[in-house]
Amino acid sequence: MKKITISDPTLRDGSHAIKHQLTVKQVSDYCAAIDKAGVPIVEVGHGNGIGASSIQVGLSRESDVKLLEAARKHLTNAKLGVHCIPGFATIKKHIKPALDIGVDIVRCACHCTEADTTRNHITFVREQGKQAFGVLMMSHMAPADVLVEEAMKMESYGAEAVIIMDSAGALLPDKVETVIGRLCDTLNVQVGYHGHNNLGMGVGNSIVAAKAGATIIDGTARCFGAGAGNTQLEILVPVLEKLGYETGIDLYRLLDAADLAEKELVQSIPRVRSISVVSGLAGVFSGFTSHVERISKQYGVDPRDVFFRLGKRGIVAGQEDMIIEEAYKLHQEKTG
Amino acid sequence: MNPGQLDIIREDCDRIFANPDRFSVLKNESILITGGTGFMGSWLAEAVACLNDSHHFGIKLTLVARNIDRFREKQAHLASRKDFTLLEKNVCDLIDIPDDISWIIHAAATPDNRVHSSDPLQVINTITNGTMQVLGASTRLSNLKKIVNISSGWIYGSQPKEMLQLQECHVGGPDSVSIASAYAEAKRMGETICSVYKGQFRIPMVTLRPFAFIGPYQMIDKPWAINNFIYDAINGGPIKILGDENTIRSYMYPSDMVNWILTALCEGESGLVLNLGSPEGCSLRAVADIICDCIPGETVVISQTLNRKPKYSIFVPDVSKAKETLGLELSVSLQDAIKRTIDWLRQP
Numbered sequence: 202m203k204k205i206t207i208s209d210p211t212l213r214d215g216s217h218a219i220k221h222q223l224t225v226k227q228v229s230d231y232c233a234a235i236d237k238a239g240v241p242i243v244e245v246g247h248g249n250g251i252g253a254s255s256i257q258v259g260l261s262r263e264s265d266v267k268l269l270e271a272a273r274k275h276l277t278n279a280k281l282g283v284h285c286i287p288g289f290a291t292i293k294k295h296i297k298p299a300l301d302i303g304v305d306i307v308r309c310a311c312h313c314t315e316a317d318t319t320r321n322h323i324t325f326v327r328e329q330g331k332q333a334f335g336v337l338m339m340s341h342m343a344p345a346d347v348l349v350e351e352a353m354k355m356e357s358y359g360a361e362a363v364i365i366m367d368s369a370g371a372l373l374p375d376k377v378e379t380v381i382g383r384l385c386d387t388l389n390v391q392v393g394y395h396g397h398n399n400l401g402m403g404v405g406n407s408i409v410a411a412k413a414g415a416t417i418i419d420g421t422a423r424c425f426g427a428g429a430g431n432t433q434l435e436i437l438v439p440v441l442e443k444l445g446y447e448t449g450i451d452l453y454r455l456l457d458a459a460d461l462a463e464k465e466l467v468q469s470i471p472r473v474r475s476i477s478v479v480s481g482l483a484g485v486f487s488g489f490t491s492h493v494e495r496i497s498k499q500y501g502v503d504p505r506d507v508f509f510r511l512g513k514r515g516i517v518a519g520q521e522d523m524i525i526e527e528a529y530k531l532h533q534e535k536t537g
Numbered sequence: 538m539n540p541g542q543l544d545i546i547r548e549d550c551d552r553i554f555a556n557p558d559r560f561s562v563l564k565n566e567s568i569l570i571t572g573g574t575g576f577m578g579s580w581l582a583e584a585v586a587c588l589n590d591s592h593h594f595g596i597k598l599t600l601v602a603r604n605i606d607r608f609r610e611k612q613a614h615l616a617s618r619k620d621f622t623l624l625e626k627n628v629c630d631l632i633d634i635p636d637d638i639s640w641i642i643h644a645a646a647t648p649d650n651r652v653h654s655s656d657p658l659q660v661i662n663t664i665t666n667g668t669m670q671v672l673g674a675s676t677r678l679s680n681l682k683k684i685v686n687i688s689s690g691w692i693y694g695s696q697p698k699e700m701l702q703l704q705e706c707h708v709g710g711p712d713s714v715s716i717a718s719a720y721a722e723a724k725r726m727g728e729t730i731c732s733v734y735k736g737q738f739r740i741p742m743v744t745l746r747p748f749a750f751i752g753p754y755q756m757i758d759k760p761w762a763i764n765n766f767i768y769d770a771i772n773g774g775p776i777k778i779l780g781d782e783n784t785i786r787s788y789m790y791p792s793d794m795v796n797w798i799l800t801a802l803c804e805g806e807s808g809l810v811l812n813l814g815s816p817e818g819c820s821l822r823a824v825a826d827i828i829c830d831c832i833p834g835e836t837v838v839i840s841q842t843l844n845r846k847p848k849y850s851i852f853v854p855d856v857s858k859a860k861e862t863l864g865l866e867l868s869v870s871l872q873d874a875i876k877r878t879i880d881w882l883r884q885p
Contacts, residue, residue: 203844320655327765328758330772350716357654357717359760361779361841385845389780414845 202447206417208242208393209235209434211462212272213284215425217248217488219468222262225271227466231422232275234461238454240434242306242417243279245272248427248488249518250284250310252295257521258488266298273303280305284336287311287318288519292325300329308364309355310336312517313343316351320358327359334393334417335360339517341371341484345380349387362391362417367406368518370399370429370477371484374409385414393417396432398424399481401473403432404440411446422462423470428480428487430471435459479505483512489524496524502531541884543614545877546580546753549792550587552868557592562803565595566682567637571628571671572645573600574608577687577747577794579754581642582615584795589620596620599635601645603627628667634674640802643671644687648747650720651760657719664723665730672734683741685802686731690748690814690854691721701818702855705746705810728810735807743805745798748814748854751874752791753881762821763788763828767875770828771882774836782822782840783849787815790869790877797865804863812854815867820849824871831876 212231216223228245235243245268247253247261254261261268265283272281281304290296296307307326309319319335326333335355340348352363365380377394384392394410396403396419407418420437424430435458438450463470476494480487485508493511497504510527554560568585572578578600588594598621602608605625609616616623622635628645646664647653653660668686675681694709703709710725711718728744735742749761757768762779763786769776797813805811819827825838859865869877 205844317655320651324651324758324760327760330768353717354654357650357760359651361777385843386848389784389848391841391843411844414843416841416844 202445204416205411205441205446205448206241207434207438207448207450208244208282208417208419209240209421210244210284210419210431211421211425211434211466213244213246214248214427214431215421215466216246217427218425218430218471219466221247221254221259223268225263225267228268228271229275230465231458231462232272234458236276236279238458239450240279240455241449242282243272243276244282244284244308245269246283250286250289251299252290253286258519265295266302269299269302269304282306282308284308284310285322287322290322292322296322296325300326300331304331306332306334308334308336309360310338310366313337313340313348313351316354319355323355323358323360332361333359334362334364336364336366336395338366339368339486340365340380341367341369341376342515345376345383348380349383352384352388356388356390360390362393363388364393364395364417364419366395367397368486369484370397370402370481370487372406373402374406377406377409378413381410381413381415391416393419395419397426397487398429398431398471398473399477399487404436407432407437408440408444411441422459423467425462425467426471426487428471428490429473429477476504476508479508483508485511485516486518488518489521492521492524496528500528500532502528502535506531538612538614539884542753542881545881545884546583547587550584551591553584553792553796554587554592557588560588560799560803563588563594563596563640566639567597567599567635568640568642569599569601569634569638570642570644571601571667574602574605574612575644575647576750576754577644578602579612579615580791580795581798582621584799586615586618597637598622599624599638601626601628601631629663629670631670631674634678636679638678639680639682641671641675641681641684642687642798642802643668643684648689649759653720654716657716660719661723665726668727668730672730672740675740676734676738681740683743683802683805683807685798685805686727686742686744688728688744688746689721689724690746690812690852692725692728692746694721696851696853698851701851702816702853703812704855705812705858741807743801743807744810745801745813746811748812748852749786749788750791750794751788752878754791755878757882762786763824766825766828767879767882770832770836771879776825776828776836776838778821778825778838778840780841781843781847781849782820783847784821785818785849785851785853786821786824787818787853788871788874789813789815789867790874793868797859800863800865809862811859811862812856814854814856815871816854816856817867817871818851818853819871827872827875831879
């Protein structure tokens, strides 16, 4: 039977949906529940990864250290993972303390054409004897050939897996199949997929990825994540099992953990709203949604227009200030 | 480096030079090594130190490297020797070589594929322009006897599955449009540059194509399979095999490497091209199992889950030409190489 490793970023990507206000108790409760279900990897931290708490992308309620310590305490079998974007996260200030707490896997992420930025971080993590994955974010923005080249760089730095992240929920099945297939043909390490649901393709694309050879698939409880949310974990797992993949996860306990997430973590369950469809079509990071809505309201412009403008400019996470620029331009055009 | 580690290396060198006569042309000569502080350069320096200390060869050695400070710090026993001169220089800026130099081993270039990926242009520059710079300067030497160019086994490109070992006459080649080929393509170009200098300036030249090595002086945090396996094992395991466990590699112990390089320097006829490596191919799984056997306790070997077609590769040299031309053979088995490496790493 083919095996799939499920990685659960509910307590990381989900943080976007509640403006990074996760509490120690929420992290503790969910970790205990998901650990019992047998999910092998649990990611914890600020939505943009360790070290990202800032005015630019949102201040965390709790520090990385507190959240990771709580998670470590309540994960017995599951590995503890962190998302790490070089620039936000530095080796000395963030990765080393995280490893000291007991983080097992550091997922070093970058824009899909900038793998070079992950070299030092991946190398450091491997030198500490921990697992390092490479993550290519916003992967709809580059053709398969470029993604393969960038993934090869990450492999050469020591990444033990490369994850294709559909940050904007913009990928369609054909491209997922092509990219994952090409990576599996080229790389020697595992290939993974992280989906978002803007165009309703979260679970579907994940299944396509698994069939194309991906062995690590990400999903969150109740889609808990930015914008339209992530691949829904409690659907993904049984569907994979039904298709003959072995995840090692107990369904009832997984469903219990998802119920707990809905009750304790999720303020409003992510759904595919009209604005999410637009962000997916525009190919803009789902985490921009609340900012786009707020700023568009402030300038009296249509947030859908703002999203399409941002998509044309090819903006990526960390460029949130461009939202104001585009909204302002639209406002000027409208008012003459 | 601690005394126990030094003892192991000196034992290895003593074994190579049990009968040092075949190297006697180097007596009282001056040798220059580019890339002098890397893995290969450090081992060559250890060998020369042994020839001078135990056999009174009186060799004067010049080591050229970009970062001498680190060498001074980590290999103080070599850096402080009076018979060694350290020249801190990027090989691309090497305008003049000291006039007393008669022998050159050109080994400047990092084999670290992390650097190849992140800075391929610099890799290409160091290898191609660096080689031209060294050879250009060597044309002005009045008493040059030979240059050994350290190339790479990767110049053959992917080894065909039906070919168990790569012969020197194999005409393959890396994928020229792949970013992963920067190092291999530059090394190929380096060989051509050497051939041109040999033809145009009559510089006596031997080319060696190294494969893989394991032994003291190798950093086990380097991203190569056997290094990672040893790192995993001595840190309590498990040993993680990334990729296909049926991938076949071979590993030469550095004392054999040094013996072969110095023999090629002393006896290789100009124009000779030889593979430099072990012909004993071994699957990654078998390598991991050997490492497990060397570590007391219960180290576990785990392979990654890969739901895809097997994709193993082979990278093993045919070294029959080295035996035929210079009588060179492997003297340290893979098992002994691994055991000795682990002993070296564990020296208190």
